């Protein structure tokens with residue numbers, strides 16, 4: 238009966254099939270829009286279209302002044318010929334160069350610093366390292382750019398630090414503040430730079446292995462280079478700088494560092510955002526540490542435009558109120 242009724246209705250009422258078609262359309266539209274829980278729209282959006290909803294969290298940073306900077310001529314350094322280092326400090330400093338410093342002794346000393354046995358003078362370092370090094374040379378450095386040469390005495394006959402894996406760092410350069418008054422001014426009281434220096438058994442060119450800054454409160458931050466898209470290549474070089482920004486103490490352990498303060502850095506600040514080419518680069522993406530976008534372009538990307546790695550956090554290079562450029 239019902240079938241006959243429907244067939245009659247179908248044959249004689251255009252309104253009926255118009256409404257059936259309309260109903261089909263509504264059901265399809267509802268499915269596409271996800272009303273039924275189907276995740277159909279996922280094919281309609283690219284991963285980067287969601288970023289207006291998912292803002293990259295901004296890392297809380299504090300700006301600190303690092304009184305220490307150390308430059309080195311990596312090209313000519315060797316264990317037998319010594320190394321030339323150029324401290325560029327804001328205050329008179331003591332530079333202690335520990336040659337062949339035992340890795341475990343240094344790591345223990347740094348660990349002790351974080352647990353109460355503070356390292357703020359060169360004497361502290363000497364005491365903490367317990368003579369676990371081949372040779373130490375100390376220099377009093379006045380403010381300025383003075384080149385110093387450090388070398389293991391030739392008659393000691395030390396030409397290498399053994400085969401890999403090694404137990405000694407070739408050269409550990411420690412900078413500490415010379416004047417006690419200055420230690421109250423700066424939160425950072427010491428800089429520890431570990432440098433690879435080539436020798437007969439391991440001839441890779443000299444390079445900086447890592448660098449730590451120690452604070453008077455027992456924190457230790459590792460300086461890390463930033464990578465900047467640049468015509469003249471990245472400024473991932475010498476991590477010695479006056480402009481350092483550190484994370485809040487609760488996230489201690491890492492310290493993002495803005496490379497060389499002079500020419501390369503100021504050049505970097507003027508560089509255009511790689512996306513809009515319209516504003517200066519002012520954002521560093523984490524964890525890849527590419528400094529490549531401006532403040533406004535950041536919100537459009539969840540992936541780094543340079544390396545495509547997922548952006549977990551970001552921080553500004555220059556706060557609006559301190560911007561000089």
Ligand SMILES: [Zn+2]
Pocket residue numbers: 510511512513514515516530531532533534
């Ligand atoms: Zn931009």
Ligand SMILES: [Zn+2]
Pocket residue numbers: 522525526527541542543544545546
């Ligand atoms: Zn990147």
